[in-house]
Amino acid sequence: MSLALPVQACAPHAVSRLRTERLARSAKPFMARGGIKGERCPGCRLVPSHCICALRPEVATPVGMCLLMADIEPLKPSNTGWLIADVVPDTFAFGWARTEVDPALLALLADPQWQPCVVFPGEFVAPERVVHAQPSLSNNWPTGQRPLFILLDATWPEARKMFRKSPYLNHLPVLSLKPEQVSRYQLRRSRRGDHLCTSEVASLCLELAGQAHAADTLQAYLDVYTHHYLQAKHQLPPDLQGPAHARWQALKGS
Structure with a gap:
């Protein structure tokens, strides 16, 4: 049985606000490649018939996420940084530019309540900067500060450029993830299976920080979003009894 969720307004978060600012600077309308032309929900970027705002699952966690976003990433309906901001209350989003910050x-980055680290593959970083795991918050964060994971939200070529040309990140440690799973993200495809989408990276960071419930919630939310996005793309109703929603309901009931 396939039913649509009721449309529900969502308060704007950091990525939503960045999108609004970016649109205000645009000389012409942004048209998402391959997307459905017409009205989209401002709260979740899906067409209203497939809106998931009623499922927005903000989770209490001391972890923070800082998204450095390439120029048009906030405008793309397939961008998953938006989902991180839905789930993690302390999500910050900034547009990246080479010549200014x-x-x-x-x-x-200078706020003493945070211990920031950049999430990036260690193979491109000086070895002394690289850490491969972070202790869980339940085992006492070593500095007494809250972890702030800095994610470069961009295509892989863009992310490498951002990392090289952001000198204000050079003093920070770099968390190099070693994901065992292949990406389940279906809306955009990397040529390498070990390249995860931004939301999947954030989920791994939450897990490393001892925030298993937040990590599982973000992954399940990505699955639900992906299902609704693809169903809308193919002009099919969302299946609220399907596997994605079944996993979501099981998580909510746990």
Whole structure:
């Protein structure tokens, strides 16, 4: 049986606000490649008939996420940084530019309540900067600060450029993830199976920080979003009894 969820307004979060700012600077409308033309829900970017705002699952966690987003990433309906901001209350989002940096980003990195680290493959980083795991919060974060994971939200070529040309990140440790799973993300495809989408990377970071429930919630939310996105793309109703929603309901009931 296939039913649509009721449309529900969502308060704007950091990625939503960044999208609004980016649209205000645009000289012409942004048209998502391969997307459905017409109205989209401002809360979840899906067409209203496939809206998932009623499922928005904000989870209490001391972990913070900082998204450095390539120029048009906030505009793409397939961007999964938006889902991170839905789930993790302390999500910050900044547009990246080679020649300038948002003063608010520098203030965030200098805020003593946070211990920031950049999430990036260790093979491209000086070995002394690289850490492969973070202790869980339940085992006492070593500095007494809250972890702030900095994610470069971009295509892989863009992310490498952002990492090289962001000198304000050079003093920070780099968390190199070693994911065992192949990406389940279906909306955009990397040529390498070990390249995860931004939401999947954030889920792994949450897990490393001892936030298993938040990690599982974010992964299940990505699955639900992907299902609704693809069903809308093929002009099919969302299946609220299907595998994605079954996993979501099981998580909510656990």
